[in-house]
Amino acid sequence: MTTDTDALAPQPPPRAGAKEWTALAVLSLPAMLVIMDLTVLHLAVPHLSADLTPTASQLLWITDIYGFLIAGFLITMGSLGDRIGRRKLLLIGAAGFGLASVLSAYATSAEMLIAARALMGIAGATLMPSTLSLIRNMFHDDRQRTTAISLWMMSFMVGGSIGPLVGGALLEAFWWGSVFLVGVPVMVLLLVAGPVLLPEYRDPVAGRLDLLSAVLLLAAVLPVIYGVKKLAEDGFGWLLVVSLVVGVAFAVLFVRRQRTLADPLIDMELFRNRAFGATLGVMTTATFAMMGLNLFVMQYLQLVHGLSPFRAGLWVLPMTGAMMLGMILVPLLASRVRPGWLIAGGLLVSAVGIGIMTQVGGSSGFGVLIAGTCVMAAGFTPPAALGTDLVISAAPASKAGAASAASETSNEFGGALGLAILGSVGTAVYRSGMSDSLPASLGPEATEAAGDTLAGAVAVAATLPDGAPLLAAARAAFTDGLQVTAVVATVIVLAGALLAAVLLRRVGVPAGEPAPAGSAVGESAVEVAAP
Incomplete structure (x- = not known):
């Protein structure tokens, strides 16, 4: 017998079924591909340089324009998807990305490759916010949505990890353009399966762009x-x-x-919601540290330990495995721990991992580095997965595309800042350490090259009759730079943990529950539903 009270009780949101989970697998493929395309090009640069003979300026544009245009168009494309339909924009972007990939693969000049990479960047900017906002539409149950976003985030990690491996294997067997063709069958699959599996959604009252x-x-x-x-x-x-x-x-x-x-394009009032604005700040902090340190990790593996790019890529797989394990655990923990505490706890774990990396050096450096990166990566999974969930959940469903784009843009800025600032710190320490270690017999150009970067020192040492002392000094200076950078990153991540604990402590608190001691008076009791 149904009572009036039962009829008035809020009904649980519908749960996703097999079709939605299959669609999630399809949506994860373009996300993985966009990240792969950021990594495989660097391996192909020597080969395409020999074929197309670009100038130094053209080579910079070839490597940079893809990422630049993704960052520049993310919010615009997310907002456009809210207006014209997220599935429609995703399929248009998939077709454009596939076409631009073919143009890149068969480019006959540096100018043609720059133009093709620009088209890939614009098309890539449609893929990430469209896939994430469609997940919001397909998974209404909080716990299922957290799991779905965690699995979606795993596709980024897999793409970043296997990119160098796939690129290296292709370059050993085929020409440089083959690294761009990997995405074509993925986009064809998306164009075929998308209309069948993916729902369409757009804001019915949205105005013109x-x-x-x-x-x-x-x-x-x-x-x-x-x-x-x-x-x-x-x-x-x-x-x-x-x-x-x-x-x-x-x-x-x-x-x-x-x-x-x-x-x-994006409602500025969203940033007044702590579940949105504060979470974006925390995610930016996490990406800042992660991307900045990864730069040093890859250089350390290749230039200090002498590993090939392929073998260095293999040693990144343990870190990927740690992140995948973390992504599996996040939905389980999110049902028991408030989002703010879980995100803060994850950042504390990451700080421990980065702290381990401050001890890199000597014969134990390799094992210490791998252990530190694994702990760091596992700790970054709560702010990555749960933070993304909080951001898109804080926005109205009609604005999910713009909110998803804001989340991705914060990651782009965080990564760029991390590479720049932490890279500058490490470089400054390296140059300081090399200032008294350069042989007086080196010419001006060789002195500048060896004193500027570890890669330059390795190249100069290879030309000397006895380059071992120079190489040892350069590797020691680089290791010092890695240690100092890890110290700086540890402080920044700890600050991010404090930010999450303070600003996100009320997120997910059920209505009517007393606020924790010291919480702000008058703060909204519910900012976003707990996963």
Whole structure:
């Protein structure tokens, strides 16, 4: 017998079935591919350079323009998907990405390859927010959605890990263009299966896309990303300052315009919700440390221990395994622990792993490094998976595309800042350590090369009759740089853990439950449902 009380009780959200989980597997493939494409190109650079003979400037554009345009178009494409349909945009992007991949593979000039990579970047910007926002539409149950996002995040890790392995294998058997063709069958599968498995969703009351906002956003993001990259490559300089000033100025104009629009690209009021704004800050902090340290890890494996790119990629697999294990555990822990505490705890675990990396050195350096990276990676899984879940759950379902894009953009900025700032710290320590270790007999060019980077020192040492002392000094200086960088990253991650514990402590608190001691008076009791 059904009572009036039962009829008025809130009904549980529908649970996903086999079709939704199969669709999730299809959605994970383009996410994995976008990350793979960021890694495989670096292996192909020597081969395509010999074939296309690009200038130094052209080579920089070949390697950079893909990531630049992904970062610049993410929010615009996420908002566009909310308007025209997320599945429609995903399929359009998949077709564009496949076509641009073929053009890249068969490019006959550096200019053609730059243009093709630019198209790949724009198409890639449609894939990530579309896949994540569709997950929001397919998985309504909180626990299932957390699990789905964790599995989706695993695809990024797999793509980043197998990218160098797949690229290395292809380059040994085929020409450089083959690394771009990996994505074509994936996109064909998405175009075939997408209309059958994926639901369509768009905001029924969305207005027209504001093109001026899209231009202002692009003018804000690209100079900042460019300036941060110049910081990583050349250190502090006037070009960095000009780029950042221009980017920030356009960002201010963008924000002011969003506040005046009835239907903005992204609702600025979302950032007042701690489950949205604070979580983005925590995720940026985590990506900052992770990406910055990974730069040193790969160089350490190849240039200090002398591993080939393929073997170095194999030694990244334990870290990937640790992250995959973490992604499996996150949904289980999220049903028992509040999101803020779980995210803060994960960052504390990561800080322990990074602290282990401060002890890298001597004959024990290899094992210590691998152990540290595994612990660090496992700890980063709660802010990666649960943080993403909090961000897209905090936004209305009609704005899930823009919220997903904001999540991905924060990761892009965090990674770029980590590479630039932590890379600059390590480089400064290396140069300081090498200042008194360079042989007086070296010429000016060789002295500059060896004193600037470890890769330069390795190249110079190979030309000397006895390059062992120089190589040993360079490796020791690089190890010192890794240790100092790990110390800085540990402090930053601990600050992120504190930020999560303080600002996200109320997220997921059921209505009516007393606030923890010391919590802010008048704070909303429920900011987002607990997974």
